[in-house]
Amino acid sequence: MSLETQLSTDEKILTIHMEEKFDFGKVQDFRDAYLNVPDSVDTIVVDLANTEYMDSSALGMLLNMQKTMADRIGQFRIVHSRPQVAKILKISRFDKKFDMS
Amino acid sequence: MRILVIDDESLNRFLLIHMLEEAGYTDCFEAETGREALQLAKKIKPDLILLDVIMPDTDGYEIAPLLKKMAGDIYLPIIFITAMDDQVALARCLEVGGDDFTSKPFDKIILTAKIRAHARTRLLSKRAYVQNKELNYFRNGVEREHAIVEHIFANALNINKSVAHFFDYRLAPASNFNGDLFLVEPSPSGGMYFLMGDFTGHGLASAIGALPVAKAFQAMAEKGLSVAEMASTINHTLLSLLPGDMFFAAVLTEISSSGRQFSVWNGGMPDLTVISKEGEVTKRFCSQHMALGILEPHEFEENVEHHDANFGDRMIGYSDGVIELTNIEEEMLGEEAVMHWLSEDPSIPVEDISHKVEKFRGKAQQLDDITFVSYTCQSLDELKPEYSVTQLPFEIVVEMDVEKLKSFDPTFELVVMVCSQLGMQSVRSDLSTVLSELFNNSLDHGILRLDSTVKRTTDGFFEYFEQRVERLAVLEQGHISIKVQFEPTTHTLTVTVSDSGDGFDYEHIAVSNDNEAFGRGLPLIRELCSDLTYYEGGTVAKATFHLNI
Numbered sequence: 001m002s003l004e005t006q007l008s009t010d011e012k013i014l015t016i017h018m019e020e021k022f023d024f025g026k027v028q029d030f031r032d033a034y035l036n037v038p039d040s041v042d043t044i045v046v047d048l049a050n051t052e053y054m055d056s057s058a059l060g061m062l063l064n065m066q067k068t069m070a071d072r073i074g075q076f077r078i079v080h081s082r083p084q085v086a087k088i089l090k091i092s093r094f095d096k097k098f099d100m101s
Numbered sequence: 102m103r104i105l106v107i108d109d110e111s112l113n114r115f116l117l118i119h120m121l122e123e124a125g126y127t128d129c130f131e132a133e134t135g136r137e138a139l140q141l142a143k144k145i146k147p148d149l150i151l152l153d154v155i156m157p158d159t160d161g162y163e164i165a166p167l168l169k170k171m172a173g174d175i176y177l178p179i180i181f182i183t184a185m186d187d188q189v190a191l192a193r194c195l196e197v198g199g200d201d202f203t204s205k206p207f208d209k210i211i212l213t214a215k216i217r218a219h220a221r222t223r224l225l226s227k228r229a230y231v232q233n234k235e236l237n238y239f240r241n242g243v244e245r246e247h248a249i250v251e252h253i254f255a256n257a258l259n260i261n262k263s264v265a266h267f268f269d270y271r272l273a274p275a276s277n278f279n280g281d282l283f284l285v286e287p288s289p290s291g292g293m294y295f296l297m298g299d300f301t302g303h304g305l306a307s308a309i310g311a312l313p314v315a316k317a318f319q320a321m322a323e324k325g326l327s328v329a330e331m332a333s334t335i336n337h338t339l340l341s342l343l344p345g346d347m348f349f350a351a352v353l354t355e356i357s358s359s360g361r362q363f364s365v366w367n368g369g370m371p372d373l374t375v376i377s378k379e380g381e382v383t384k385r386f387c388s389q390h391m392a393l394g395i396l397e398p399h400e401f402e403e404n405v406e407h408h409d410a411n412f413g414d415r416m417i418g419y420s421d422g423v424i425e426l427t428n429i430e431e432e433m434l435g436e437e438a439v440m441h442w443l444s445e446d447p448s449i450p451v452e453d454i455s456h457k458v459e460k461f462r463g464k465a466q467q468l469d470d471i472t473f474v475s476y477t478c479q480s481l482d483e484l485k486p487e488y489s490v491t492q493l494p495f496e497i498v499v500e501m502d503v504e505k506l507k508s509f510d511p512t513f514e515l516v517v518m519v520c521s522q523l524g525m526q527s528v529r530s531d532l533s534t535v536l537s538e539l540f541n542n543s544l545d546h547g548i549l550r551l552d553s554t555v556k557r558t559t560d561g562f563f564e565y566f567e568q569r570v571e572r573l574a575v576l577e578q579g580h581i582s583i584k585v586q587f588e589p590t591t592h593t594l595t596v597t598v599s600d601s602g603d604g605f606d607y608e609h610i611a612v613s614n615d616n617e618a619f620g621r622g623l624p625l626i627r628e629l630c631s632d633l634t635y636y637e638g639g640t641v642a643k644a645t646f647h648l649n650i
Contacts, residue, residue: 008399009397009399010399013399021513023537024541024566024569025510027563027566028566031563049326049330052530052533053529053530053533053534053537054534055533055534055537055538055541055622055625056538056621056622056625057541059621059625060556060562060621061562064559064562067559068559080326080327080330082324082325082326083290083325084529084530084531085530088534088625088629091624091625091628091629092621092624092625
C-alpha cells in the first residue's frame with residue numbers, strides 16, 4: 001500500500017504522511033513517495049502525526065532520503081512528531097539534521 | 102349559522118323564528134327556560150344567541166355569563182331581547198356579558214343587520230382561534246426541539262470536570278445557544294489544554310459548529326497532540342463543514358505539566374494576557390493567524406508562541422463580546438477598561454469582573470456572547486498520570502522457526518500482548534522500538550548474515566533490503582526465540598532475544614558517525630532501556646526496562 005502524499009498548490013512542497021508504524025517494511029513505499037517528485041519541489045515534509053513508533057531503519061531511511069535528494073531539495077522537515085517519536089529523533093540527534101517543528 | 106332563541110313566551114319565540122327563517126336563517130333552535138337553554142347550547146353549539154332578559158326561573162342576566170363561559174375562547178355573540186327602555190337595565194345587559202340588544206317589537210331589518218355584523222366577528226374570532234392553536238403547536242414543537250439540542254450541546258460541550266477547577270471562567274451567551282466555546286482537557290503528560298473560541302454570530306446557527314470542534318479537540322487532547330496540530334486539524338474540519346461566511350476565531354493553549362509554561366496558537370481572538378501578581382502585564386499572546394475555517398491547508402500557518410510564566414502569574418482571556426459590549430449611550434467597554442480593573446486588583450475574581458461588565462452594560466441589550474477565562478499558574482501535580490501496575494509476574498515466550506520467520510514479524514503483536522497488562526502502556530513505544538531493533542538484528546545479522554556496511558551508499562541502502570528479502574526467501578534453517586518477562590516486585594521488564602546464528606563481536610561494534618544510514622540501532626536501544634547486555638558470543642541479547650512509577 002503506497003503512502004499518502006500531498007503536493008502544495010504552488011507545487012513547491014511535498015508532504016509525505018507516514019502511517020502508524022515507520023520501520024523497514026516501509027522502505028519501498030517511502031522511496032516511491034519522494035523519488036519521482038516534480039522538479040518544482042524544493043521542500044519535503046515528513047508528517048509523523050499518525051506515527052506511534054519508529055525504529056532505527058526508519059532513521060536510516062530518512063537520512064537516505066536526505067542524501068539522495070540533497071542536490072534537488074533545499075529543505076527537509078519533520079513535523080507533528082508525537083512525544084515518544086520525538087524522543088527517538090532527539091536521541092539520534094535528528095533535530096540537528098532536519099528542521100523539526 | 103345556528104341561532105338559539107331563549108324566551109319563556111312561546112309567541113315571542115314563534116315570531117322570532119319565523120322572522121329569522123324569512124331572512125334565510127333556517128338553522129334555529131329554541132329554549133323556554135334558562136336551564137333548558139344551557140343544556141341545549143351544550144349539545145348544539147350555537148353561533149349566536151337571542152336571549153330574553155326577564156324569565157321566571159333564571160333570567161337572562163344570569164344565563165349570559167354561563168353561556169359565554171361555555172363558549173370558551175371563541176366569541177359567542179349574545180343579543181338581548183328586551184321590552185325595557187330604561188338605561189340602567191340596558192347597560193346591565195352589556196355588563197353581564199351581552200354584546201348587543203334589540204327591543205320588542207322586533208324590527209326585521211335592524212335585527213338581521215345586527216346578526217350579520219356579529220356573525221362576521223364570530224368568524225374572525227374562529228380564525229384567530231385556529232391560528233392561535235397552530236401557533237401554539239408550532240411553538241411547542243420548536244421548544245421541544247430546542248430542549249433536545251440543548252441537551253446534546255450540554256453533553257457534548259461539557260467542560261471536563263477533572264481540570265475545570267483550575268480555571269475561573271464564565272460564559273454568558275446572548276441567546277439560548279452559545280457561539281462562544283470554552284473547553285478544557287487534561288493532557289496525557291500531566292498538563293492541560295484549553296480552547297476558547299468564538300463562532301461568527303451567535304445563537305443556534307453559530308453554536309452548531311461547536312459540536313465537531315469539541316469532539317475533535319477532546320480526541321486530540323487525549324492523544325497529546327501539539328496545539329499547532331490541533332489548530333490545523335480543526336481548521337481543516339471547519340473548512341469543509343462551515344458555509345463560506347462563517348468561521349471560528351479561537352485560541353488554543355497547552356499548559357505544561359509544570360503548570361506555568363504556555364504554548365499558544367491564537368487565530369483571531371483578543372490578546373491572551375499574562376499578568377504578574379502585582380498586576381503588571383508580562384506577556385501578550387496577540388492573534389497571529391486568521392480565524393479557523395478560512396485558509397486552505399497549504400496556506401495555514403502553525404506558528405506557536407511559548408512563554409515561561411511564574412507561579413502566581415495569571416493568564417486572562419476573553420471573547421470580543423466583552424470589549425465590544427456597548428452601554429445605553431452606545432459607548433464601547435474596550436480592552437483598556439478590562440486591563441484597568443485588572444491592574445487595580447490583579448486577583449479580582451471573574452465573577453466580580455462580570456459584575457463590572459454588567460454594570461457598564463446597564464439597560465442596554467447584550468448583543469454578543471461573552472466569555473471570560475482566567476488561569477493562575479499553580480502546581481498541576483494532581484494531574485500526574487497514576488500508573489498502577491499489575492501484581493502478576495508473567496512471562497511470554499515466542500519461538501520463531503524458519504516458516505514463521507518467513508511469514509511474519511512478531512514484534513507488533515507481542516507488544517500488544519505485553520501492553521494489554523495493567524500499567525504496561527507507559528512503556529509501549531520504547532518497547533516497540535527496542536523489540537523491533539533486537540529482533541531485526543537477530544534476523545538480519547544472526548540468521549541472514551547481512552552486512553550493514555552495505556548501507557553506506559544510497560544504492561547500497563536499498564540493496565541491503567533487497568538482499569534481505571532474497572535471503573529470507575531461500576532460508577532453510579535458523580530460529581529466533583523471544584522471551585518477555587515481568588517481575589512486579591522490582592517493576593522490571595526484561596526482553597531476551599536469542600538466535601541460532603554465530604553471534605558477533607559485540608565488544609568491538611563500530612560506532613557510526615551522524616551521517617551514516619546504519620549503526621544507529623544499538624545506541625538507540627541503550628538510550629531507551631535501562632540496560633542492554635549480550636551473552637553467549639552475541640547470540641543472546643537482554644534488554645531491561647524499569648517501569649517508572
